[in-house]
Each structure stands twice: as structure tokens, then as C-alpha cells.
Amino acid sequence: MRTTLAKLRAPGLYRAGLGFAIGIAFATAITWVVRSSTGHATFHHYLSGDAILTVSLIASPIFFLVGLGGFDYWLYWAAGRPTRPEDHSSHGAHSWKDYFRINTDHKVIGIQYTVTAFFFLLVGGLLAMLMRAQLAQPGAQFVDANTYNGLFSVHASLLIFLFVIPVFAGLANYVLPLMIGAPDMAFPRLNALSYWLLPLAGLMMLSSFLAPGGAFADGWTAYTPLSIDAPIGQDFFSIGVQLAGASSIMTALNFLVTIITMRAPGMSFFRMPLLVWANFATSLLVVIATPFIAASQFFVLLDHALGFNFFNAGKGGDVLMYQHVFWFYSHPAVYIMMLPGFGIISEVIAVKARKPIFGYRMMAFSLLAIVALGFTVWAHHMFTSGMASWIRIPMAITTAIIAVPTGIKIFSWLATLWRGILHLDTPMLFALGFLTTFTLGGISGVMLAMVPFDIHVSASYFIVAHIHYVLFGGSLMTIFAGVYYWFPKMTGRTFDERLGKWHFWTTFVFFNLTFAPMHILGLEGMPRRVATYASKFADLNLFISIASFALGLSTLIFVYNIVTSWRGGPRAAANPWRGLTLEWQVSSPPPIFNFDRVPTVVGGPYEYGVPGAVHGIFAPAPVPATVGGGAPVTTGGGVHAPSE
Amino acid sequence: MPSRRSIAATGVAALIATAIGIALSYAIHWFPVQASTQAKNTDTLYHVLAIASIPIFVLVVTVILFSVWHFRMKPGQELQDGPPIHGNTRLEVLWTAFPAALLLGLVSYSFVVLHDNERKPAGKEIVVEVTGQQFAWTYQYPPSVTGGAPFSSTQLYLPNNESVDFAIRSKDVIHAFWIPAFRLQIDAVPGITTHYRATPDRIGSYPVVCNLLCGVGHSTMRSTVHVVAPARFEAWVRSGGASQSSTG
Numbered sequence: 059m060r061t062t063l064a065k066l067r068a069p070g071l072y073r074a075g076l077g078f079a080i081g082i083a084f085a086t087a088i089t090w091v092v093r094s095s096t097g098h099a100t101f102h103h104y105l106s107g108d109a110i111l112t113v114s115l116i117a118s119p120i121f122f123l124v125g126l127g128g129f130d131y132w133l134y135w136a137a138g139r140p141t142r143p144e145d146h147s148s149h150g151a152h153s154w155k156d157y158f159r160i161n162t163d164h165k166v167i168g169i170q171y172t173v174t175a176f177f178f179l180l181v182g183g184l185l186a187m188l189m190r191a192q193l194a195q196p197g198a199q200f201v202d203a204n205t206y207n208g209l210f211s212v213h214a215s216l217l218i219f220l221f222v223i224p225v226f227a228g229l230a231n232y233v234l235p236l237m238i239g240a241p242d243m244a245f246p247r248l249n250a251l252s253y254w255l256l257p258l259a260g261l262m263m264l265s266s267f268l269a270p271g272g273a274f275a276d277g278w279t280a281y282t283p284l285s286i287d288a289p290i291g292q293d294f295f296s297i298g299v300q301l302a303g304a305s306s307i308m309t310a311l312n313f314l315v316t317i318i319t320m321r322a323p324g325m326s327f328f329r330m331p332l333l334v335w336a337n338f339a340t341s342l343l344v345v346i347a348t349p350f351i352a353a354s355q356f357f358v359l360l361d362h363a364l365g366f367n368f369f370n371a372g373k374g375g376d377v378l379m380y381q382h383v384f385w386f387y388s389h390p391a392v393y394i395m396m397l398p399g400f401g402i403i404s405e406v407i408a409v410k411a412r413k414p415i416f417g418y419r420m421m422a423f424s425l426l427a428i429v430a431l432g433f434t435v436w437a438h439h440m441f442t443s444g445m446a447s448w449i450r451i452p453m454a455i456t457t458a459i460i461a462v463p464t465g466i467k468i469f470s471w472l473a474t475l476w477r478g479i480l481h482l483d484t485p486m487l488f489a490l491g492f493l494t495t496f497t498l499g500g501i502s503g504v505m506l507a508m509v510p511f512d513i514h515v516s517a518s519y520f521i522v523a524h525i526h527y528v529l530f531g532g533s534l535m536t537i538f539a540g541v542y543y544w545f546p547k548m549t550g551r552t553f554d555e556r557l558g559k560w561h562f563w564t565t566f567v568f569f570n571l572t573f574a575p576m577h578i579l580g581l582e583g584m585p586r587r588v589a590t591y592a593s594k595f596a597d598l599n600l601f602i603s604i605a606s607f608a609l610g611l612s613t614l615i616f617v618y619n620i621v622t623s624w625r626g627g628p629r630a631a632a633n634p635w636r637g638l639t640l641e642w643q644v645s646s647p648p649p650i651f652n653f654d655r656v657p658t659v660v661g662g663p664y665e666y667g668v669p670g671a672v673h674g675i676f677a678p679a680p681v682p683a684t685v686g687g688g689a690p691v692t693t694g695g696g697v698h699a700p701s702e
Numbered sequence: 703m704p705s706r707r708s709i710a711a712t713g714v715a716a717l718i719a720t721a722i723g724i725a726l727s728y729a730i731h732w733f734p735v736q737a738s739t740q741a742k743n744t745d746t747l748y749h750v751l752a753i754a755s756i757p758i759f760v761l762v763v764t765v766i767l768f769s770v771w772h773f774r775m776k777p778g779q780e781l782q783d784g785p786p787i788h789g790n791t792r793l794e795v796l797w798t799a800f801p802a803a804l805l806l807g808l809v810s811y812s813f814v815v816l817h818d819n820e821r822k823p824a825g826k827e828i829v830v831e832v833t834g835q836q837f838a839w840t841y842q843y844p845p846s847v848t849g850g851a852p853f854s855s856t857q858l859y860l861p862n863n864e865s866v867d868f869a870i871r872s873k874d875v876i877h878a879f880w881i882p883a884f885r886l887q888i889d890a891v892p893g894i895t896t897h898y899r900a901t902p903d904r905i906g907s908y909p910v911v912c913n914l915l916c917g918v919g920h921s922t923m924r925s926t927v928h929v930v931a932p933a934r935f936e937a938w939v940r941s942g943g944a945s946q947s948s949t950g
Contacts, residue, residue, distance in 0.1 A: 202918075203919070203920075207915070207918065207920075275918075276915055281875075281914070281915070283876070284876065284916060284917060371893025371894075372893070375893075376893075377876065377891050377892055378891065378894075411784060412783040412784045413783070413784035413787065414786055416787065416789055416790075417788075417794050420794050420798075442887050442888050442889055443889050443891070444888055444889045444891045444894060444896035447820075450816075454812065455809055458809040459802065459805060459806075461801065461805055462802045462805065465797065465798075465801045466797060466798055470794075472765040473790075475765065475769040476769060477703065477785055477787070478769070478784035479775050479779050479783065479784050480770060480773050480775060481775050490766055493762060494766065497758075497762045498759065501758065501759060504751075504805065505748075505755070508808065508812035509813070510740075510743065510747055510815045510816050510885075511744060511747055511748055511751065511812070513885070513887060514744055514887070516887065516913070517878060517887075517913045518880075581732045581748075582732070582733065583880075583882030585880070585912070588921035590921045591921070636781075666783045666784065667784050667786035668786040
């Protein structure tokens with residue numbers, strides 16, 4: 059009894075569960091107070107299930123986090139009680155249980171993020187398999203239309219907000235502080251809190267299937283006024299997005315401050331690895347853009363739950379306004395989901411081709427160009443929306459032009475391959491696969507910038523093909539490349555290379571077989587987001603469904619490889635790829651505080667082939683040798699053995 | 703450094719691949735039938751885009767495959783690095799300027815097509831009002847078309863070779879009025895009236911598709927457009943939109 063009580067008092071999952079229950083009680087009480095004080099003239103019943111549920115969705119996660127201990131430090135400080143200074147005793151994870159509590163170690167948080175994101179990848183993928191089962195033949199046979207609409211809505215929401223965006227934040231959480239020579243992120247407690255918002259957001263979106271009326275069923279875009287008249291499941295999305303968005307913003311602020319203030323001595327901006335540049339650019343996008351989707355979903359919530367009539371045309375509302383606010387985030391979000399992948403590919407290709415990144419500065423500048431241009435293209439999602447027609451002209455031009463910095467990156471990676479010594483192992487295969495599939499996604503993107511063509515295929519299966527070439531053929535390929543590349547560093551183990559290659563080839567082949575035919579379906583006139591379709595599309599759809607099941611199975615190779623290698627793979631060396639960047643200069647996994655001695659950066663991150671070049675040393679830099687970036691340094695503290 | 707011979711051979715292979723790709727882009731049956739003048743313009747634009755895109759994709763894949771073929775690590779190279787090439791300003795300027803020029807050219811051409819597709823033609827033009835509601839389309843023919851009282855129909859009949867200006871509204875949520883055979887669509891938005899213009903030029907019946915998620919019945923919100931000879935259209939209008947089963 060006393061131990062139970064102690065568990066309920068101490069921060070952790072038990073107290074979090076208690077907090078969750080208190081959140082529901084609080085929601086019940088507050089809706090009862092508001093309703094009974096307003097009186098019978100307004101409400102027939104003083105208790106309403108819908109009202110309690112909606113308020114609970116907001117209150118319970120906050121109480122849960124308080125119970126978990128996410129706010130302990132700040133609450134103690136606010137109450138004037140002695141705070142517990144961070145003694146870093148919670149750093150590191152000693153058993154699997156340490157991953158289920160508040161932990162301020164960026165390496166633990168990185169793994170929490172990554173594993174959670176992959177859990178939601180598998181769930182989201184499973185939802186896609188159910189969709190393809192429904193679409194294998196025309197005519198509903200597997201689920202009803204409402205459930206089907208819920209499937210694709212939750213599929214997209216989970217994979218965008220709970221997989222692609224956070225998995226990049228997770229990988230960067232782990233490796234970015236190591237790469238810049240920092241002992242941790244700038245705000246470790248904020249880091250822990252930003253992680254714990256994610257499982258709550260994901261479980262909320264997923265549990266909407268249990269809500270009365272079913273899951274939110276109007277797409278991840280939640281276009282008004284459809285979303286305003288939707289059942290209560292809609293609130294699970296509106297509020298879930300707030301949690302995931304808050305998490306994104308917290309992490310982005312954390313990355314920005316970490317990158318700006320915590321770089322090791324000698325690491326100027328133009329000595330940063332491109333992964334750091336990429337996360338710098340991404341974080342700028344996140345902090346500027348994410349408040350817009352938060353606003354758009356607050357509008358929907360207020361309209362849906364309280365009848366604010368923001369989007370009710372009959373009451374002075376403006377339907378198109380929603381789309382402008384929504385896409386002002388959701389187009390930059392495409393780059394939020396791609397730029398960190400560009401960073402990963404730069405790391406993998408430089409190391410695996412044994413050459414400096416071709417045009418390093420242009421690679422960094424093109425990231426910044428994408429950040430700036432990314433805010434000027436949003437209305438290309440609205441060419442057929444009925445907005446003022448002149449807006450199409452500038453938006454089409456900027457949309458075409460944003461392909462230029464992206465093209466610079468592709469061509470620079472190709473030039474990096476040229477005359478290199480290519481190590482064609484699993485991370486490199488995913489990087490090369492990414493180059494081909496992402497180029498296709500980029501080309502179809504340029505085609506969609508052309509207004510008359512977009513007018514035909516907008517919202518058709520051509521769009522489904524395009525976004526999967528960008529987000530699966532683009533982002534997910536880079537994620538797999540990054541996970542394999544840093545797996546030895548993160549786990550201290552070596553993955554099975556043979557299984558990794560199998561995973562690549564099955565993924566690459568079945569990805570293309572699944573999504574390439576969707577271009578044709580769209581051009582032929584098949585709309586997206588339909589539970590059934592004209593019989594003339596039957597053959598291609600059956601083909602796609604079969605290919606997609608094989609694609610789903612290919613993921614199991616990855617899961618098996620990762621799980622078994624993590625549990626019992628051969629021990630990994632500190633620097634199995636002979637990388638120059640700082641994360642490879644410490645043990646695998648790194649020491650609890652990353653660096654036993656603060657590193658000093660004396661050269662660029664990719665000086666492969668330069669005789670005697672080093673990026674960082676673990677002794678104070680000899681003063682004159684640091685000038686000029688690539689100047690050879692030959693102290694005993696050098697951490698990279700020059701290659702012959 | 704690979705020999706000039708192997709680079710030249712690869713270049714020839716890339717040219718052949720490009721030619722095959724462009725030939726395929728014409729051979730493959732991508733689109734539904736063309737039933738409007740706009741469809742012809744848009745399909746031409748598509749083929750121009752394909753011709754511009756295929757060489758770029760072939761270039762990327764060729765460089766990757768050539769690199770894998772020539773620069774893959776050979777036994778004994780395990781600890782070697784490549785040459786420390788950091789960049790080439792001329793090359794970088796080239797691959798910034800050339801794509802920018804190409805893209806601006808393509809987008810300019812697309813504006814020409816857009817202008818042609820949306821321009822009011824010299825000849826006769828009729829107005830048809832389209833109303834979307836969950837989950838059906840209705841079509842109103844105003845007095846300017848009927849010459850008498852307006853009437854409403856669930857059938858969409860259009861005279862061949864005459865421009866039609868669709869005025870599109872919604873009674874509830876957003877729908878999209880898509881006629882794939884015309885290559886045209888626009889949303890039906892509550893509170894505003896949207897428009898597009900089509901000149902049907904092929905007699906026949908073609909699907910009308912709601913292409914924006916509008917609720918549980920979205921998948922079945924379909925209609926048909928019948929493009930008929932002007933004389934038949936006149937007869938149909940005079941009959942007050944009496945349902946006709948046969949078309950042609």
C-alpha cells in the first residue's frame with residue numbers, strides 16, 4: 059500500500075496515469091459548472107459527453123505531463139520551493155525502463171523519439187495496407203466509406219506529424235550535439251517535454267477510431283466546412299496537432315539555440331557538417347510556420363465545438379481563408395520533412411564516396427534559399443480552389459524556381475560521387491536510391507507548378523503519386539539511410555549488412571511498383587480519397603495493392619534486422635565508416651557526457667582525400683594552424699589517421 | 703579517371719535512353735479522350751514537360767549508374783580516399799543558371815496555355831450554372847440559353863463546338879467539378895461562385911467527377927456530360943431538359 063502511494067507521488071507513469079484521470083475529472087467538473095451556471099435556457103443537459111470529451115482532450119494530456127514530471131522543475135521554482143538542480147544523474151539509460159520516464163539526456167531522448175516515430179510508421183503503414191485491401195477491387199468490400207475516409211486521414215496525420223517530422227528531430231537530437239562538439243542540447247528539460255508530447259499526440263489521433271461517429275475523416279487537410287460538421291473525432295485531430303506542433307516548436311527552438319551557442323571552439327558556421335546546416339534551416343521553418351497550422355486547427359476547433367462560424371459562409375465566414383492559413387504552414391512543412399533528409403544524404407555520400415562534398419557553401423546557401431522560397435509558394439495547393447486567379451501567376455513562378463536550389467543539391471551530390479571510391483553498403487544504397495526516386499518526385503513537382511496541367515490533375519491520384527515520391531522516395535529513403543548510418547553509433551552494435559541490402563532492394567523495387575502506376579491513374583481521371591472507383595481503373599489498382607503488400611512486408615526485414623542487431627549484433631567500433639565528423643571520434647555508443655575533453659575544430663567536416671586533414675582534435679588547437687580551414691594539422695592529438 | 707571511350711559510350715547510351723523515354727511518353731496512353739480544345743492544349747503542355755524532364759532524369763540516373771560502375775570500391779582500396787575536389791565554380795554557375803532558364807521558359811509557356819484555355823472565344827458562348835451538394839450535381843440552364851423560363855436538370859448537355867462558361871456553386875461543403883475529358887476542374891465553394899470555360903469539340907458522353915473530399919458519399923458523387931450536336935442540344939433545351947437515354 060505504501061509503495062503504491064509512493065509510486066503515485068513520485069514522478070513517473072503511475073503518477074501520469076493519475077494525472078490523466080484527474081484531467082478527465084477536471085473536464086467533467088468544468089463543463090458541469092459552465093453549463094449549470096448558463097442555465098436551462100441554453101443547455102438541456104448539464105452534462106454532455108461530447109463537451110466532457112473535448113475538454114478532456116485538452117486537459118488530460120497536460121495533467122498527464124504534470125504527473126509524469128515534465129513540469130516538476132518549473133513548478134517547484136514557481137512555488138518558491140527549492141528546485142532540484144540538474145545533477146545529470148538521470149543521464150544515460152541503464153535499462154529499458156529508463157526510456158519510459160522523463161530523461162534529459164539528448165541521446166536517450168533521441169532514441170525515444172526515433173523508436174516512437176518508427177512505431178507510428180508501422181501503425182500508419184498498416185492503415186495503408188487496409189486502404190489498399192479496400193482498393194484492390196472496385197466496389198466497397200472491406201470497410202465502409204466512413205471508415206475508409208478515417209483510414210487515409212489517420213494514415214496521413216500519423217506519418218506526417220508522428221513519423222517524418224519527429225523521426226528527423228530524433229536522429230538530429232542524437233547526433234547533432236555530438237556533431238557540434240556539445241555535451242547536450244541547450245535546454246534538456248524542454249527537450250524531454252517536447253518528446254513526451256509526441257506519444258500523446260499520436261495516441262490521441264489513433265484513438266479517434268474509438269470516438270462516436272468514427273475517426274476524423276476529412277483528410278489530414280481537414281478542409282472546412284466539411285470538418286466543421288464532422289463528428290467528435292475531428293477534435294482528436296485538431297487537438298492532437300496542437301500537441302505535435304508544440305513539440306515541433308520546442309525542439310526547433312532547442313536546435314537553434316544549441317547550434318548558435320554550443321558549437322565547439324573553432325566550429326564556425328562554415329565548418330558545420332551539412333546535417334547541422336539542414337537542421338538549422340529546418341528549425342527556422344518550424345518556428346516561423348508551425349504557429350499557422352496551430353491557428354488553423356484552433357479555428358476549426360472553435361468552429362466545430364463552439365460555433366464560432368469562422369468558415370460559415372452564411373454567417374460571414376470565409377471558406378478559402380482556412381486553406382491559405384493551412385497551406386502557409388503545410389507547404390513549408392514539406393521542406394520541414396525534406397531538409398533534414400538532405401543533411402543525412404550529405405553526410406552519407408561524403409563518407410561513402412570518400413570525397414569532400416562538392417560545393418559545400420552552395421549546399422548550405424541552397425538550404426537557406428529553400429527556407430526563404432518555401433514561404434512564397436503555398437497557394438500552388440490552391441490553383442483550383444477558386445481563389446483570385448492572378449495569385450496563380452506569382453505562385454507558379456516561385457514554385458518553378460524553388461526547384462533550382464533543390465537541383466543544385468542533386469547535382470552537387472552527383473559531382474561528389476564522381477571519381478570517389480564508392481562504398482556501396484546499405485546506407486549508401488539508400489542514398490543512391492533516394493537520388494533517383496526524389497528526382498522523379500521533384501520532376502512531377504515541377505510539372506504540377508504548371509497551372510493548366512495542375513488544373514487537370516490537382517487532387518487526383520497523380521498527387522498521391524507525387525507526394526509519395528517526395529515523402530517516401532524522398533524522406534523515408536533518407537531516414538533509412540540515416541538510421542543504418544548511425545545505428546552503430548546509437549546502439550553500439552553492428553547491423554546485418556546482408557539483410558540491409560535485402561531491405562533496400564525490396565523497398566526500392568516495390569516502392570516504385572506501388573507508386574509509379576498512380577501517376578497514370580491520376581492522369582486518366584481517378585480522384586484521390588475515394589473508397590471505390592470506376593471499373594476501368596480496376597487492373598492498375600489490383601496491381602498497386604499487390605505491390606503495396608510486398609512493400610509492407612519489406613519493412614519487416616528492417617524491423618527484424620534492427621531488433622536482432624540491437625539485441626545481439628557484433629559490437630561496433632567507434633568509427634566504422636572512417637568518418638571525420640565529431641560523432642565518430644567518440645566511442646559507440648558515446649560516453650554519457652559525449653566528450654571527455656572538449657574538442658577543438660580545426661578544419662572542414664569533409665576533408666576526405668586531403669593528406670593529414672582533421673576536422674576536430676581533443677587538445678587545444680595550435681594557434682596558427684587553424685587559419686585557412688583545410689590547413690594540415692599534425693599534432694599528436696589528431697583523431698583521424700590520414701589515408702594514403 | 704575513366705577513359706574518354708567509356709564516357710562517350712555512356713553518353714551515347716544516355717541519349718538512346720532519352721530517345722526511348724520520349725518515344726514512350728508518346729506511345730503510352732496517359733489521358734482519357736480529348737473532348738475539348740483546352741484538353742488539346744494541356745496535353746501538348748504535358749508532352750513538352752515530358753520532353754524537358756526525361757533528359758534530366760536520364761542524366762541523374764546515368765551519372766549514378768556510371769559512378770557505381772566505374773568508381774565502386776575495388777579490392778585494395780578499402781582505406782583509400784578519392785581526390786579532394788571541393789567544387790567548380792563554372793559548373794555550379796551552369797547548373798544554377800541552366801535549370802533556372804529552363805524552368806522560367808516552361809512556366810512562361812504554361813502561362814500562354816493558361817491564357818489560351820481561359821480566353822473568351824470569338825463565337826457564341828452559353829452559361830450553365832452548376833450546383834454541388836452532398837452527393838450530386840445539378841445543372842441550371844438560365845433564360846439566356848433556354849430563351850424562356852430557366853430549368854434545372856440532373857443531366858449535363860452541351861452543344862458541340864460552342865464555348866460554355868460554367869458558374870459553379872455549392873450548397874454545403876466544398877466539391878470539385880472535374881471533367882477529366884476536358885482536363886478542367888475547379889472547386890465548388892460555399893459562399894462564392896467559381897468559373898471555368900470549356901469548348902467541347904468531340905461528341906460523346908464523359909464522366910463528371912467530384913474531386914474534393916466531401917463526405918461519406920464522395921466516391922459516388924458522379925455525373926455525366928453529354929456533348930451533342932447543336933441541333934440536338936436545341937431540341938433538348940426546348941423539351942425542358944427531358945431525360946434522354948441515348949447520346950451521340
